[in-house]
Amino acid sequence: MFDVRPVETDYVRHRAAQFRDQVERRLNGSLSEDEFKPLRLMNGVYLQLHAYMLRVAIPYGTISPDQMRTLAHLAQTYDKGYGHWTTRQNIQFNWPRLVDIPDMLDALADVGMHAIQTSGNTIRNVTTDAFAGAAFDEVTDPRPYAELLRSWSTDHAEFQFLPRKFKIAISGGKKDRAVIAAHDIGLRLVERDGKIGFEVWIGGGLGRTPMLGKVVRDFLPEEDLLPYVEAIIATYNLSGRRDNKYKARIKITVHERGLDVMRAEIEEEFLARRRDFRGADREALAIFKDRFRAPAFRNAATEVYEAARAANPAFRSWTDTNLHPHRIDGYASVVVTFKAPGQTPGDASADQMRLLADLAERYGHADLRVMHDQNVALPHVHKSDLPALYDALKAAGLATANAGLTSDIIACPGMDYCALATARSIPIAEEIADHFRAVDLEEEIGNLNIRISGCINACGHHHLGHIGILGLDRAGVENYQITLGGDAYDIPAIGERAGAGFPAEEVVPAIDRLLRAYLEVRQDASERFIDAYRRLGPAPFKAALYPAQADA
Amino acid sequence: MSKAFTPTPARPGVITANDLREGHNVWMCDGGWTPDPKRATVFEDEAIADLALLDAIGQAGLVVGPYLVEAKRGPDGPEPVHFREAFRQRGPSNYFHGIQAKEDAHV
Numbered sequence: 001m002f003d004v005r006p007v008e009t010d011y012v013r014h015r016a017a018q019f020r021d022q023v024e025r026r027l028n029g030s031l032s033e034d035e036f037k038p039l040r041l042m043n044g045v046y047l048q049l050h051a052y053m054l055r056v057a058i059p060y061g062t063i064s065p066d067q068m069r070t071l072a073h074l075a076q077t078y079d080k081g082y083g084h085w086t087t088r089q090n091i092q093f094n095w096p097r098l099v100d101i102p103d104m105l106d107a108l109a110d111v112g113m114h115a116i117q118t119s120g121n122t123i124r125n126v127t128t129d130a131f132a133g134a135a136f137d138e139v140t141d142p143r144p145y146a147e148l149l150r151s152w153s154t155d156h157a158e159f160q161f162l163p164r165k166f167k168i169a170i171s172g173g174k175k176d177r178a179v180i181a182a183h184d185i186g187l188r189l190v191e192r193d194g195k196i197g198f199e200v201w202i203g204g205g206l207g208r209t210p211m212l213g214k215v216v217r218d219f220l221p222e223e224d225l226l227p228y229v230e231a232i233i234a235t236y237n238l239s240g241r242r243d244n245k246y247k248a249r250i251k252i253t254v255h256e257r258g259l260d261v262m263r264a265e266i267e268e269e270f271l272a273r274r275r276d277f278r279g280a281d282r283e284a285l286a287i288f289k290d291r292f293r294a295p296a297f298r299n300a301a302t303e304v305y306e307a308a309r310a311a312n313p314a315f316r317s318w319t320d321t322n323l324h325p326h327r328i329d330g331y332a333s334v335v336v337t338f339k340a341p342g343q344t345p346g347d348a349s350a351d352q353m354r355l356l357a358d359l360a361e362r363y364g365h366a367d368l369r370v371m372h373d374q375n376v377a378l379p380h381v382h383k384s385d386l387p388a389l390y391d392a393l394k395a396a397g398l399a400t401a402n403a404g405l406t407s408d409i410i411a412c413p414g415m416d417y418c419a420l421a422t423a424r425s426i427p428i429a430e431e432i433a434d435h436f437r438a439v440d441l442e443e444e445i446g447n448l449n450i451r452i453s454g455c456i457n458a459c460g461h462h463h464l465g466h467i468g469i470l471g472l473d474r475a476g477v478e479n480y481q482i483t484l485g486g487d488a489y490d491i492p493a494i495g496e497r498a499g500a501g502f503p504a505e506e507v508v509p510a511i512d513r514l515l516r517a518y519l520e521v522r523q524d525a526s527e528r529f530i531d532a533y534r535r536l537g538p539a540p541f542k543a544a545l546y547p548a549q550a551d552a
Numbered sequence: 553m554s555k556a557f558t559p560t561p562a563r564p565g566v567i568t569a570n571d572l573r574e575g576h577n578v579w580m581c582d583g584g585w586t587p588d589p590k591r592a593t594v595f596e597d598e599a600i601a602d603l604a605l606l607d608a609i610g611q612a613g614l615v616v617g618p619y620l621v622e623a624k625r626g627p628d629g630p631e632p633v634h635f636r637e638a639f640r641q642r643g644p645s646n647y648f649h650g651i652q653a654k655e656d657a658h659v
Contacts, residue, residue, distance in 0.1 A: 027573065029613050047616055049640055051575035080649050095649075097574050344646045415636060416644035424639070426646045476634055 012114040013106070019043045020102035027099070044115030045101055048419045054093045054101055055118040056108060060128040060146040060170075061089035061370040065357035067111045068368055072353035074104050083353070085338065085346040085374040087410060087461055088167065089127045090118055094417050116154060121162045123153035123233070128170045129177040130371040131333045133294060134379035136325040139189040140196055142172035144288035145225060148281065151288075152226055159233055163240035164248040166233060167205075179372060180204070181212045181492035182464060184250045185232060190219065197221045202232060202262070203254030206458035210494045211251040214259050216266060224274065226281045231270035235262065295365035295380055297328045305383035308390075315390050317443075318401040323386075324377070332386065334364070334378040335371070335403040336393060341437060345411040345429050346374030355396050363389045372488075373410055375403065406442045406450065406515070407433035410461055414454025414471060415478075421454035423471025423478040428452055428507055435508045436515070445515055447528045449488065464488035466530040467511065468495040478504045482511075484541055485533050496538060498545050510545050517544035557620045559595045566592040566630050567601070567608050568640070569618035577640050578615060580608055585615060589641045590629030595620070 019039070026036040040046075044055040056071070063071075071091055075083045078100045079093045086092055096104060108114055117124060126146045133141040149168060153159065159166070170187040171178040180186025186201035198220040204213030220228050236250045239257065247256075254262050309316045324333040336356065338346050348356075356376060360368045363385040364378035371377055381389060393399040402408045409432065412418065414425030429452050436442045451465030455472070462468030468483035479501040486495030502510050515529070521540050522532045533541060543549075559565035566589070567580035578585040579592035586592065595601035601620055608618035621637050623630035632638040643649065 027613075033612055033616055047570055047575060049636075050577060050643060051570075080647070095575075099573050347646075415639055416646060424645060426644070430646070473636075478635060 009109060009112050012109040012112065012116070015043070015114065015116060016102060016105035016109050019105055023098060023102055038120070040098075041119040042116070043101075043105065044118035045098070046119065046419075048094065048417055049415065049421075050417065051095045052098055052101065053417070054096050054104060054115060055086070056091050056093070056113060056115050057118050057125040058089050058091060058113075058370045059150050060126060060132065060143050061130050061372075062132075062143060063368045063370060064111075065361050065366050065368065067113055068353050068357040068360070070107055070111045070113065072350040072357070074107060075348075075353065076350040078104050082347050082349045084344075084413065085348060085370050085376070087372055087374065087459065088125055089130075089370045089372065090125055091348075091370070092413070094413070119165075120160075121164050121166075122160050123149075123156065123162075123166045123168065126150050126153070126168045126170065127178055127183075127372065129173050130369040130377045131177065131324055131379055132172055132369075133292065134324075134326050134328075134331070134333045135173045135177075136327050137174040138172045138327060139174065139191050140172060141289075141292055142170040142178075142187075142189055143292050144285055145187070145189070145198075145222070146170050147288045147292070148226065148285050149229065151284065152230075152281070159237065162233070162237055163242050164245070166236075166250070168229070176489060176492075177372070179461075179464065179488045179492075182206055182210075182461070182488065183213065184236075185229060186213050187225075192219050195221065198225065200228065200232075203251040203259070205249050205251040206461060206463050207249070208246060208456040208458075209249075209252065210458065210463040211255065212492050212494060213251075214254065216259065216263050222285070223282050224270070225285075227274040227277045228266075228270050231266050231273050234273070235265045235269050239265070295367065297331060297365075297380070298382060300330060300382060300384050302330055302383040305386050308387040312387075314394075314401070315387065318390055318399055319386065321401045321405060322403040326380070328380075330384075331380055331382055334381050334386070334389065335375050336378065336398050337375045337400050337403050337408055338398075339375070339402055339408050339433065340397050340400045341407075341434060342430065344426050345409050348376070352396060352398060355392070355398070359389060359392055373408065375408070402442065404447050404449070406436045406445050406448050409433060409450045409452060410465070411452040412454050412460035414452075414460075418454060418459075420457060421471070422456075422473040423454050423480065424504075425452040425454040425460055425469075425471055428469060428471070428480065428504065431508050432511055435512065439512075441515065441519075444519065444525070445529065446525065447530075448515075449486075449530075450511075451486070461488065462486070463494045464492075465495060466528075466533070467514065469507065470501075472501060474501065480504065480507045482507075482514075482545060484538055485530070487530055490530070491534075498538065498542050499549075500546070513544040513547065514541055517541060557622050558598050559601045559620065559622075560598070561596045563622055564594045564596045564625065564630070565601060565620045566594060566623045567604055567618055568592070568621055568637070569608060569615035572612075572614055572616050580604060580618070585611075589632070590626075592623070592630050594623060594625065594630050 169178040169183040188199040200217040201213035369377040411425040411429040415421035453460035453462040481501040483495030
């Protein structure tokens, strides 16, 4: 488990004190809103549709029980009793008062947390596989590298005013669970000739111009990580477009200038900068690897787990969907979904956070992970503890057996909260989840990723959904476009727009027709929706979405 | 979008913003700002609305980001035209805990 050092706590306390002073100056009129806005954004404070919003970083999604309890405290004391997990391993509080936010930052600093660089045109929270350090297919634990990048990028003087925000993800597993193809820089840990390194991707991103990243280096030795990443961002910092906000991301730079040109410039910059890295980064990496030491796994029997699976169909169903294989025999990683019936996707109450903190201490080696898909994982649970863990989760309404199923929907806050949104996401997600539970098709449909965004900025990653839904404003009415064939994990793909959008009340019937058509055309129950789409192409699915056009 | 709105007698408007300290939505009314949109002052004249908006912008110690938005006259006061403003007034659709759940009070 990661240990926060006193020097880090002192640093975030200092930053919190700075912001307290800035808030006081804004309130007493010494700072105008134009002067204050960039300062609040540097501390993760937005002004949204109804209130201020504070976005707190959970670096690489790793969070301790005490940190989770602090989030619960903030939710209960300064918000309305809940927080919202985001797709980039942050938590957002939707209702704090500006005057309370300095106290919130102080409370976060007490446990080594902060909101630094959760906003602004700078390097954002570095994300990774939620099962890091636990996954069966892991090349090596990506978190020491993520921590190296976090430490290096925090308040990096050169990169505080990039052309646009900049997002980095690292995947340690053979299967990508960090969505590296949709990031400005994606790093895939690989092993070559017994040596650990990275396959380096650049230029991925969603939003109004979705693009998948491209491999700029097929093998980067681990000792070159910082100088090479620094060279990429320095190159982008100089060549990225500042004339047009919508063309300012590195994906546009790579697209317009070409990968080969970018690669040549990056390599030249890398050679120049590598001289400045004299080994301190490698010493730091060694320290971080030690700080992410594995817990003391135990060797114990698992008969109680097998017996519970045999005796309790609900428990068996939950283990079938919500467990991920662990690298240690007898262990599993547990996904706790925040997608229960009637629940806003990704919302966690203070009580739920406290319960997870307690359960992580009791059953999970005091380790918790915030997941890309707005759920929370306990990465290390011995199988003999799973029945007791399940009972505790079930009693709290957190044992929904739907990880990776129809109702496990990623949804941005949409126009229910977000000032940028053009339509709502949350009610659509809830209606889809409720419908497929009601018609009892969720289990039969099997693995399915539905992603919903309330605007073109694509915070709900609709482009990467097997089924993507994009909410728009069409002449003052909420309208929803559907994309098909996107994939975040197996074979990265941007979904294709199926056709005209649907009014809100027609979205659920349309998705119902679509998925019933899938059940008709699939080869067998093992062929997932995305596999059937790839095999058959869009025609049968478009016909289901637009039956009138198909009949014409 | 809403910031470019120009009020006319056929398309009246109100001025809305966020409260600086609390963050919640407020509407310009006689004597200040109110969290109750039904009490908002209705503008029909472009020039008067522009002056009121300038006045609102000048109240940076109280509110953030004031803008004009179209409204229609209802039996109890102005009502939103666009669904975005309806959501701002009502609060989020997943919880009943926006400003709609509070007693009204002047800023």
